[in-house]
Amino acid sequence: MRLLVTGSLGQLGRALRNRLEQGRCPEEWLGAEVDWADLAEVDISSEASVAAWFGSNGHYDVVINCAAMTNVDGCEADFARAFGANALGPMNLARACAHADTTLVHVSTDYVFPGTREGERTETDTPCPISAYGRSKLAGEGLALSNNPKTHVVRTAWLYGEGKNFVQTMLRLAATHSEVTVVDDQFGNPTSADDLAGEILRIALTDAYGVWHCTNEGICSWADLASEVFALAGVSCVVRRCTSEQYKEANPQAADRPRYSALANARLAATIGNTMRPWRDALKDYIDYQVL
Template sequence: MILVVGANGMLGHDLMEVLQGDVRGLDLPELDITDLVSVRKALLTLKPRVIVNSAAYTDVDGCESNVETAMAVNGEGVGLLALTAREIGATLVQVSTDYVFDGSKGEPYLEDDPVGPLSMYGESKLAGELNAAMAPAHLIVRTQWLYGLHGKNFVETMLRLASERSELAVVDDQVGSPTFTRDLARAIKALLDTGCTGTYHVANSGFCSWNDFAKAIFAESGLVVTVNAMTTEQLNRPARRPLYSTLDCGKLERDTGFRPQPWREALKQYLQARTATGK
């Protein structure tokens, strides 16, 4: 059986749909990954073959002021899952982030490039990666710029803003690959089906700035909105973000044959899917 932890989250929902078959999902309050008793009770009862951890404290700016929570959920909680996975012989899949990198490389990051998080979120997720390695069989999947049908995300924010105004400013100096959680879930399935372990990068192919992404969202939705440029410095958020953190996903393709579709195709599918759900 495969257990999805954080099953009510944006990625968790899509994992439940894509993995199918003998899959169980748990989330707060039934399972709190920061609580050893809760973790042991769930895992020793269910004895999953694979644990896919998509639970996290994902408020990047919030992590700067809630360091203890960030480390408890994103770092230590993963350690509790890993130790218990070791006890029951399960494979642990840990979902991580491009924010473990500092964005200064100037070209797409490979799995074994040096890490250097700029934020508490990145630090806590890196601690999670290190802790996941306590499970003898572990798979670390770094991804970025997620959006999906079951969570707050950039696409929904842009569509909401478009209903309120006809002009807005979006940062144009951060570059990455917007990634549809459904495609990420499919890649995780491909990695599991192939028996891969170790670290993999997964994102939709191609890259853009947040400003380009906003323009694409409006163009694909038939909305006329003026998108002005602004810098990350002007936006002045509490957490520092890497400016160029695209992920080289060649290892995923070589080892599984799975190549995530281009980000703009994925965006079109997302917009069609949200229309189909009546949004």
Template sequence: MTRRLLVLGRSGQLATSLARLAEPAGWRAECLDRSEADFTAPDQLVGAIAGREGVDAIINAVACNDVDGAENDDRPAQAINALAPARLAQACAARDIPLLHVSTDYVFPGRSGGAYRETDEARPLNAYGRSKLDGETAVLSASHRHAVFRTAWVFNGTHNNFVTTMLRQIGVREEVRVVADQIGNPTHADTLASGLLQAAGCLAAGSAQGGLFHLCSPGPVSRSDFAAHIYRAASHHTTDCPRVIPIPSADWPSPAQRPANSSLDCKLFETHFQHTLPHWRAGVEQAVSQWAEGWAGTPSSP
């Protein structure tokens, strides 16, 4: 039986993957764009949910990800990442619909010697992380059927992200400087979407409880090593890849402080939802191949 899924968001990385992968996973998905579900107007958002019947699960794929911008003005981040999800969670709870909400590794301070677990204390270093943590708390307190999924370094081969930023340097620069002291879990948007669809099925069927989970690809890596692997994958399509020059974060100052090691342990997610997460390297190969399709025979000018 095909179940009905409501996705908040339409054009972003995650929403795009959810729309494409929903049907093979047994879902009939409806994606709402900003005109239908405006996270800056919570009352309109609640109305958009209330007007749809027969929904088995809702996935929130909307977020304000302007990490540096939030340091100067955190109001958009608080509205989109915290206040709107709080209203949404309450509306879903009133209709007994499980809500799947996506959060971030940036809720952690990044000083751990290993991967963070769900039970570790969250202490964000920046305003963006604080807004996401506020959203987590609001969603989880609204219903035991709701679930929050922390992910990290999401990418694909089409949208603006770290991978496509690196690929755009091919044929343009001889070398790129990338920080070497920030460690995390690169996660293809398809990996995140597949995991969420699996979890949504379990939550809708009542075969699993909600709660807090980490959902990203295994294999923590530094930003600079991640960039080097991107270019190794791209070397199958072009010989024009730049060299990666590792640098400390101090040499790349930004308004918002980033966690040094925000790698996440996802064993709880895999066990709870019976879903194995693929290594991030497979996602890089997929993203680079997708990007290469746009080179149209001129890989040196993507």
């Protein structure tokens, strides 16, 4: 098995590396030969850079694309860069994969949905993003699927792992503040990068190409998540709850975010089984073993 992981220094890339190097993966992956590439090695937004990489590294059985511009507010300010990384990038990878009959796993987001309806979205719900990030990611999904018939698009949400994320930000703020103000009317699924990596390695082995939802189970607001982080870490920091409107007033440059973007892992449940656990259990492991 030959695998290429792009965006390998990001949260999901590192989680995949940990799993594969520690053998916490389906047995088909044991002994796999893996190339790890981040922006310095291959800029996925550049067709020439992708072609050069594939030209000198030969054939892969699977490519997992973890590369993306994930700064949601930054995407609003620089849509050209966002479109390059999040839309042209997966297109370039899909084309390279199609030439070599390679499976592409491309990772996407809950922010492709508008968030106007309560409950969980399944893979058959219609996306309609409300932010530059969401628009660039939705374009990337379509370009990945249409340029390589062997493409899996895996949508996830509210990711935390090794790197910058909401959980780390809350813990950092709590070290210097006695209270934090957090939005309480946006709902989603906090998701462990390590759990997601495990599920992606299972999805990549199937030929059920198309769109998958993959998040930890259960729904909460950002304020609920902050409270749980402080409770699990034993940190005394008060969470002041605010509305999206109040947050936007204080941070006018911030991108709009969907109110209800929780995902249901419907295809996983209907096919290879949904092994994603409740978000609180995954967060507890993260706080216990990775953060403190």
